[in-house]
Structure formats: C-alpha cells, structure tokens
Amino acid sequence: MSLFSLLGAIEIGLIFSLVALGVYISFRLLRFPDLTVDGSFPLGGAVCAILISTGTNPWLATLAATAAGAVAGLITGWFNVRLKIMDLLASILVMTALYSINLRVMGGPNVPLINDTTLFTLLQPESMPDYVARPMILLVVVVLAKLLLDWFFATERGLAIRATGSNARMARAQGVNTGAMVLLGMAISNALVGLAGALFAQTQGGSDISMGIGTIVIGLAAVIVGESILPSRRIVYATLAVVVGAIVYRFFIAAALNSDFIGLKAQDLNLVTAALVTVALVIPQLKRKLGSRKA
Numbered sequence: 001m002s003l004f005s006l007l008g009a010i011e012i013g014l015i016f017s018l019v020a021l022g023v024y025i026s027f028r029l030l031r032f033p034d035l036t037v038d039g040s041f042p043l044g045g046a047v048c049a050i051l052i053s054t055g056t057n058p059w060l061a062t063l064a065a066t067a068a069g070a071v072a073g074l075i076t077g078w079f080n081v082r083l084k085i086m087d088l089l090a091s092i093l094v095m096t097a098l099y100s101i102n103l104r105v106m107g108g109p110n111v112p113l114i115n116d117t118t119l120f121t122l123l124q125p126e127s128m129p130d131y132v133a134r135p136m137i138l139l140v141v142v143v144l145a146k147l148l149l150d151w152f153f154a155t156e157r158g159l160a161i162r163a164t165g166s167n168a169r170m171a172r173a174q175g176v177n178t179g180a181m182v183l184l185g186m187a188i189s190n191a192l193v194g195l196a197g198a199l200f201a202q203t204q205g206g207s208d209i210s211m212g213i214g215t216i217v218i219g220l221a222a223v224i225v226g227e228s229i230l231p232s233r234r235i236v237y238a239t240l241a242v243v244v245g246a247i248v249y250r251f252f253i254a255a256a257l258n259s260d261f262i263g264l265k266a267q268d269l270n271l272v273t274a275a276l277v278t279v280a281l282v283i284p285q286l287k288r289k290l291g292s293r294k295a
Contacts, residue, residue, distance in 0.1 A: 005254055007131050009247075009255075010135045010247060010251070011131075011138060013247035013250035014142050015203065016218050017222065017242065017243040017246035018145060018192045019193050019215060019222070020222035020245060021192050022189040022190060022192035023037060023193075026189040027223065029161060030165040032087050032091075032165075032185070033087055034087070034091045034186065034189065035091040035092055035095050036190055037190070038212045038214070039072060039097070039102070040073065040098065041069075041196060041200075041215040042098070042210075043065075043072055043194060043197065044069045044194030044197025045197035045211055046106045046207050047065040047068045048061045048064070048197070049201045049206055049207035052118060053111055053116055058122060059119065062198045065198035066192075066195040069191045070187040070190055070191035073186035073189055073190025075094050076186055079093060079094065102209055110207060111201075113205050113206045118202035119202055120137060124137070134203055138199065145192065149235075161181045161185045163176060164178045197211070197212070214273070221249050223245060224281060225245035225276070226244050228283045228284055229245060252272075253276070256272045
C-alpha cells in the first residue's frame with residue numbers, strides 16, 4: 001500500500017470515527033437501535049455543501065451541519081418518547097424522510113465543492129500537501145470530540161444518559177427524566193454524525209445523495225472492531241476503542257482493495273465490509289470459548 005493510500009485510509013477512518021462515536025452513544029449507551037445515521041450523515045454533508053457553495057463561512061456551515069444532525073436525532077427521539085413509536089421504526093421513518101429532505105436541501109442529487117473554500121483549505125499550512133494536512137486536522141477534531149464526550153459523560157447529566165440506557169426503570173426511580181435523556185443522547189449522537197458528514201463532504205469535494213448508504217453498518221463495524229481490540233466498560237477507554245476501531249476498519253478495507261493478489265476491486269467494498277463485520281462478531285465468541293476451556 002502506498003503512502004497516499006495509507007493516509008487516505010486514515011483520513012476516512014478519522015471521519016467515520018465520529019460516526020462510530022455517535023453510533024456508540026445510541027446503540028451502546030442508550031440501547032437505542034438508531035438507523036437515522038444513514039440520513040443524518042448525508043444531511044450534514046448537504047447542509048454544509050450548499051452553505052459553502054453559496055458563500056457561507058466554512059466554520060458556520062460546519063456548525064449548521066452539526067446542528068442539522070442534532071435536529072434529526074431529536075426528531076427520532078421525539079417520535080419514540082412522545083409519540084410512543086418503537087425506537088427502530090421511529091429511526092426508519094426519519095431516515096426515509098431525510099432522503100427527500102436532503103434532495104430538497106441540495107436542490108438536486110449532488111453539490112460540488114471543487115473550487116470553494118473549506119475548513120481544510122483555511123487550516124492547511126502552505127508548506128504541507130493536502131493529503132498530509134487533512135488527516136492531521138481531522139485527528140485534532142476527533143481528539144477534541146473524544147475528550148468532550150469523556151468529560152460530558154462523567155457529569156451528572158451524562159451519567160443520567162448512561163443510567164437511562166442501562167436500566168430506565170431504575171433511573172426513573174432515582175428521579176431521572178429518562179425521556180429527556182433519550183432526546184439529549186439522540187441529539188448528541190446524530191450531531192456527531194452530521195459533523196462527520198460535513199467533514200466528509202469537504203474532503204471529498206462535494207455532497208451526494210448516496211453518500212449515506214451503509215453509514216450505519218460502517219459505524220457499527222467500527223464499534224464492534226474497537227471493542228474487540230480494546231474491551232473496556234470505562235467510557236474513556238470505550239471511546240478510544242471506537243476511534244481505533246474506525247481507523248483499523250478503514251485500514252483493512254484499503255489494504256484489501258489495494259492488494260493485487262486478492263483481486264478485489266472498488267465494487268467489492270460491501271463484500272469486504274460484510275466479511276470484516278462477520279470476523280469482528282466472531283472474535284469475541286472465540287475469546288469466550290478459549291477462556292472457558294482454559295478455566
């Protein structure tokens with residue numbers, strides 16, 4: 001694998017580590033099967049791309065994309081908490097609606113950002129090539145997001161979200177407004193996904209309506225791979241595992257697609273994804289079997 005391909009894999013891995021952090025919050029902390037991710041990821045990209053293309057400051061465009069993702073998560077949570085729609089069905093409804101909303105936002109199937117100023121062109125040092133600068137900028141963003149999440153989930157409100165996911169009945173008995181915690185957790189989760197979508201659109205030179213297909217699978221794969229590499233219940237190590245899992249996942253994807261002797265091509269991406277997720281799911285079971293035999 002060339003240096004360019006390696007840095008490209010790290011770049012995409014860092015972007016999807018934000019998605020994985022969002023998926024970790026919904027699936028692991030809240031126990032909420034959230035498929036909104038497949039819609040909020042392109043929503044973030046669509047909002048960011050259309051604002052930048054019309055002359056909006058990239059910082060404000062990225063912030064607006066993050067807020068749009070949070071609103072999508074809030075709507076999913078509201079459907080579940082207030083309208084009593086089953087969590088999985090609520091997320092499917094919002095995901096389906098977001099496809100049309102994304103087309104409305106972009107005014108078409110895609111919005112190019114070829115010659116527009118993005119966060120990366122603003123922050124990139126003149127003496128550094130873009131394929132090196134982008135992963136470094138993304139690394140700073142991901143580290144800041146991880147540290148903020150670690151801090152937040154150690155606060156009283158963050159602990160209330162974790163308690164809601166662990167045992168909602170016990171949390172209510174302790175005076176926790178579990179409905180509000182679900183809404184807050186879903187907003188934070190999809191805000192991270194919307195931010196990832198905005199950064200993805202800026203690194204890839206535009207937003208496309210199909211960019212969200214399979215996002216939830218990638219996020220879950222990153223979470224599963226990370227937990228297999230670094231199993232821990234402490235939030236600090238759990239978020240680190242998710243970030244590492246996303247990077248490792250993208251590295252193996254790039255390695256498989258760039259290995260001539262395997263013979264895989266770009267159209268085999270979904271096949272490689274399914275294979276990696278299957279392996280990641282089987283590894284914990286093998287570990288438990290080996291542990292029980294030793295015992």
